[in-house]
Amino acid sequence: MSAQFAQYLLTGVTVGAIYALVALGFSIIYNASHVINFAQGEFVMIGGMTTVSLTAIGWPLPLAIGAAVVAAALVGFALEKFAVEPARGASVVTLIIITIGASILLRGLATLVWDKNIHALQAFSGDTPIQIAGASLVPQSLWVMGITLVIVLLLTWFFGRTLLGKALLATSHNRLAAQLVGINVRHVLLASFGLSAALGAVAGILVAPITFTSWDVGVMLGLKGFAAAILGGLGSGPGAVLGGLALGLIEAMGAGYISSAYKDVIAFVIILAVLFFMPSGLLGTRSTDRV
Amino acid sequence: MTLLRVEQLSKEFGGVRAVADLQFSIAAGQVFSIIGPNGAGKTTLLNLLTGVYVPSTGRIWFEERNLTGRAPYEYAACGIARTFQNLQVFFNMSALENVMVGRYLHERCGLPAAMLRFPSLGRAERETRSECEKLMHFVGLGAYLETAADAMPYGALKRLEIARALATRPRLVLLDEPAAGLNPTETLEVDALISKLAKSGITVVLVEHNMRLVMGVSDHILVLDYGRQLAEGSAEVVRRDPRVIEAYLGAAASAEPVSAGGAP
Amino acid sequence: MLRRLAASRSSGLAALALVVALLPLALQNAYYYEVAILVGLNAIVCVGLNLLIGYAGQISLGHAGFFGLGAYGSAILTARYGWPPLAAMAVTTLGVAALAYLIGRPILRLRGHYLAMATLGMGIIISIVVATEDQLTGGPDGMSVPALSVFGFAFAGERVWYWVVGVALLVAVWVARNLVDSPHGRALRALHGSEVGAEVAGIDSARHKVRVFVISAVYASIAGGLTAHYAGFVTPAKVTFFHSIELVTMVVFGGMASTFGAVVGAAVLTTLPQALTLFKEYEMVVFGAVMMLTMIFMPRGLVPTLAALFDRPEGPGKASRDAGGGGIRPPAR
Ligand SMILES: Nc1ncnc2c1ncn2[C@@H]1O[C@H](COP(=O)(O)OP(=O)(O)OP(=O)(O)O)[C@@H](O)[C@H]1O
Ligand SMILES: [Mg+2]
Numbered sequence: 078m079s080a081q082f083a084q085y086l087l088t089g090v091t092v093g094a095i096y097a098l099v100a101l102g103f104s105i106i107y108n109a110s111h112v113i114n115f116a117q118g119e120f121v122m123i124g125g126m127t128t129v130s131l132t133a134i135g136w137p138l139p140l141a142i143g144a145a146v147v148a149a150a151l152v153g154f155a156l157e158k159f160a161v162e163p164a165r166g167a168s169v170v171t172l173i174i175i176t177i178g179a180s181i182l183l184r185g186l187a188t189l190v191w192d193k194n195i196h197a198l199q200a201f202s203g204d205t206p207i208q209i210a211g212a213s214l215v216p217q218s219l220w221v222m223g224i225t226l227v228i229v230l231l232l233t234w235f236f237g238r239t240l241l242g243k244a245l246l247a248t249s250h251n252r253l254a255a256q257l258v259g260i261n262v263r264h265v266l267l268a269s270f271g272l273s274a275a276l277g278a279v280a281g282i283l284v285a286p287i288t289f290t291s292w293d294v295g296v297m298l299g300l301k302g303f304a305a306a307i308l309g310g311l312g313s314g315p316g317a318v319l320g321g322l323a324l325g326l327i328e329a330m331g332a333g334y335i336s337s338a339y340k341d342v343i344a345f346v347i348i349l350a351v352l353f354f355m356p357s358g359l360l361g362t363r364s365t366d367r368v
Numbered sequence: 369m370t371l372l373r374v375e376q377l378s379k380e381f382g383g384v385r386a387v388a389d390l391q392f393s394i395a396a397g398q399v400f401s402i403i404g405p406n407g408a409g410k411t412t413l414l415n416l417l418t419g420v421y422v423p424s425t426g427r428i429w430f431e432e433r434n435l436t437g438r439a440p441y442e443y444a445a446c447g448i449a450r451t452f453q454n455l456q457v458f459f460n461m462s463a464l465e466n467v468m469v470g471r472y473l474h475e476r477c478g479l480p481a482a483m484l485r486f487p488s489l490g491r492a493e494r495e496t497r498s499e500c501e502k503l504m505h506f507v508g509l510g511a512y513l514e515t516a517a518d519a520m521p522y523g524a525l526k527r528l529e530i531a532r533a534l535a536t537r538p539r540l541v542l543l544d545e546p547a548a549g550l551n552p553t554e555t556l557e558v559d560a561l562i563s564k565l566a567k568s569g570i571t572v573v574l575v576e577h578n579m580r581l582v583m584g585v586s587d588h589i590l591v592l593d594y595g596r597q598l599a600e601g602s603a604e605v606v607r608r609d610p611r612v613i614e615a616y617l618g619a620a621a622s623a624e625p626v627s628a629g630g631a632p
Numbered sequence: 633m634l635r636r637l638a639a640s641r642s643s644g645l646a647a648l649a650l651v652v653a654l655l656p657l658a659l660q661n662a663y664y665y666e667v668a669i670l671v672g673l674n675a676i677v678c679v680g681l682n683l684l685i686g687y688a689g690q691i692s693l694g695h696a697g698f699f700g701l702g703a704y705g706s707a708i709l710t711a712r713y714g715w716p717p718l719a720a721m722a723v724t725t726l727g728v729a730a731l732a733y734l735i736g737r738p739i740l741r742l743r744g745h746y747l748a749m750a751t752l753g754m755g756i757i758i759s760i761v762v763a764t765e766d767q768l769t770g771g772p773d774g775m776s777v778p779a780l781s782v783f784g785f786a787f788a789g790e791r792v793w794y795w796v797v798g799v800a801l802l803v804a805v806w807v808a809r810n811l812v813d814s815p816h817g818r819a820l821r822a823l824h825g826s827e828v829g830a831e832v833a834g835i836d837s838a839r840h841k842v843r844v845f846v847i848s849a850v851y852a853s854i855a856g857g858l859t860a861h862y863a864g865f866v867t868p869a870k871v872t873f874f875h876s877i878e879l880v881t882m883v884v885f886g887g888m889a890s891t892f893g894a895v896v897g898a899a900v901l902t903t904l905p906q907a908l909t910l911f912k913e914y915e916m917v918v919f920g921a922v923m924m925l926t927m928i929f930m931p932r933g934l935v936p937t938l939a940a941l942f943d944r945p946e947g948p949g950k951a952s953r954d955a956g957g958g959g960i961r962p963p964a965r
């Protein structure tokens with residue numbers, strides 16, 4: 078394995094892990110409500126920016142992180158309660174526009190609460206690069222990979238073992254039936270937005286020391302998260318993780334070996350090609366529609 | 369004369385064989401009924417016969433043309449029309465427009481003519497409109513011409529689908545449970561409508577649970593159970609077939625013949 | 633009844649023509665004219681996009697790409713190769729139509745959010761290419777474009793352009809309304825209502841989707857070409873994902889499956905940011921809030937909701953139950 082390749086690999090997995098977290102957020106909300114939440118990227122921004130400003134006023138990092146995740150989750154609840162819930166039954170496109178409106182609103186609020194500058198967050202454990210197979214890796218990348226792994230395991234446990242997790246899954250399969258067996262679908266929806274927001278915030282916090290953060294970081298990360306969720310198959314948890322990692326790797330390899338200006342073009346061309354052969358993504362369900 | 373013929377027709381859904389090795393033919397001018405318990409594969413068979421599903425194995429011939437694997441609109445172009453058990457009405461349009469969609473195949477109208485509104489188009493549209501109004505009267509929807517489809521009652525929507533199917537000027541019409549959910553009066557109307565269709569020379573495939581209706585109008589009946597052909601023949605033959613009685617009422621009841629009007 | 637229908641079709645167009653004719657009375661200076669022209673150009677794109685989104689129920693989050701190709705195509709052919717503007721615009725439009733056809737064929741097999749993703753990807757690819765190929769396009773700085781001239785007569789000044797765009801908009805609306813009221817338009821609305829239902833009625837849904845995709849791309853491309861020649865300058869800003877979203881928002885905001893809704897949506901959302909500059913730093917907050925509140929309380933969009941208030945349903949039938957992306961699922965192939 079050449080050092081160059083190792084370097085691209087590590088970069089790809091780091092970025093991919095972030096995409097995976099954002100994509101998981103998309104999928105969880107999609108499963109519970111069939112809404113694509115275009116404000117997902119704003120949770121990323123809220124996570125990063127809140128942590129930056131809380132540490133700036135002297136909060137210890139872990140506390141700031143916890144508060145930022147809670148803040149994002151609260152915004153997620155509010156989004157569900159005040160924007161998505163009142164619009165129940167609206168068409169897919171209408172819901173997309175509502176969440177886009179929400180993302181503009183949140184970005185606008187961010188420029189008011191904070192500013193339009195770019196901010197750095199201190200790395201969790203220093204900046205001294207580690208050498209692996211000839212490639213150098215900032216310790217923050219290890220945090221990104223490690224925490225993403227932990228979150229994926231936690232989510233697996235959550236959806237497989239806990240009542241709320243199962244309620245979420247049941248609601249995604251059949252809302253009416255879930256309601257009939259006594260699941261409070263409204264709580265499930267709230268929970269899904271809160272959980273997605275928290276995931277987004279974690280992604281935003283993890284990546285902030287590497288790429289910096291600002292009022293508009295969410296735009297690009299949200300877009301990539303959506304792309305990853307689609308690539309993996311909308312609504313599929315493993316698909317979101319796979320899609321995120323694949324997207325991160327494609328970008329890193331494309332930028333390294335072909336052209337950094339065209340790395341996104343390469344990524345999207347590959348996504349389009351995949352969709353051409355697998356119209357519901359890599360791990361999406363391929364059922365025959367009933368008529 | 370055989371209008372439609374299928375050979376070794378099967379459809380699998382992830383291991384479940386919803387339709388298995390069917391082989392039958394439908395003669396022109398017949399009322400051909402398909403019956404069977406819930407989940408027997410009747411709707412799946414109709415979906416296969418209209419190109420909505422692609423068969424896992426087997427072939428479908430319509431007038432000696434092999435239509436296997438063709439798209440639904442190609443089946444329609446050959447003269448096969450249908451209605452749906454789960455309504456596929458265009459709820460974003462008026463009732464009349466729903467029927468007018470059925471005339472699509474017979475409207476000669478190029479894209480430029482449409483975009484620039486050539487005068488010939490206006491004339492053709494008027495004709496289509498009046499023809500479709502007639503069809504709506506024919507199926508008993510004269511009162512609903514300008515009603516938005518999403519404001520119509522269920523029974524009317526079922527007949528709207530029949531009108532749309534007829535608008536394609538079909539040779540073969542497949543009706544999936546046209547009487548389900550209708551009250552007795554409406555059911556009688558549907559009964560009369562099917563007889564009218566048959567008389568006008570259109571071949572009818574009827575899927576229906578209402579045995580009184582089926583036994584009354586059918587020339588030929590195909591009985592499905594678990595996707596397989598259980599029995600086939602005239603109403604009289606099928607009614608007395610012990611396997612049919614068993615499938616419908618369970619082994620215990622097989623002593624009694626299926627009475628007209630039974631079944632779900 | 634038939635006469636009433638015909639009358640309503642031409643009366644809507646007549647009303648729009650009246651607005652276009654009388655609006656200059658209210659336009660006090662060049663800046664107002666500029667905004668009006670911008671409204672008209674956006675409205676042309678939206679009228680085309682509405683055919684795709686509102687009537688056929690297929691989403692596109694990449695139409696700024698076609699708009700940009702129209703603008704850059706005409707710009708490059710005139711500025712770099714000295715073509716006459718009309719010929720440049722015509723050839724560009726043909727090129728965009730061909731490209732839309734090639735892209736549309738595979739992409740429109742996708743449904744709902746997958747189609748949204750694919751069109752979004754398409755738009756982003758175009759925007760990156762435009763921003764990167766600076767030899768040809770001037771890169772992020774943009775490039776200047778010669779004025780539109782036809783047989784030696786150069787179109788210059790806001791007033792002249794106002795009429796050019798006004799007439800173009802009227803033609804665009806006329807053609808779109810004709811299409812909607814034809815068997816083809818019925819086919820589009822039908823496949824929106826139920827794709828299986830349309831297919832078994834004899835409609836080749838794939839073909840119709842691709843066609844309307846191409847038509848909407850042509851609308852965008854023409855508007856793009858006009859914009860380039862009017863502004864005398866193009867930058868990649870108009871090719872971005874954001875512009876695509878803006879365009880879709882205009883369509884949905886004004887009212888899907890309503891041609892005049894698309895025009896109204898373009899008008900409101902083009903002028904709103906101009907008006908919101910008054911709010912200075914609150915601009916984004918107010919804009920986002922207006923978008924959300926309108927869509928929450930008028931999910932069918934401005935024009936259909938208001939029309940229903942006055943009990944005069946706009947366009948045939950009612951608004952669809954499930955517009956855009958979803959619809960009842962098409963056959964499994
Ligand atoms: N698209 C599909 N995907 C998976 N399984 C399907 C699909 N369509 C039908 N099936 C299955 O195939 C079997 C036959 O179903 P079908 O709808 O054809 O029955 P039916 O005879 O029409 O029943 P009913 O009288 O209730 O309408 C059932 O087990 C059903 O669950
Ligand atoms: Mg059935």
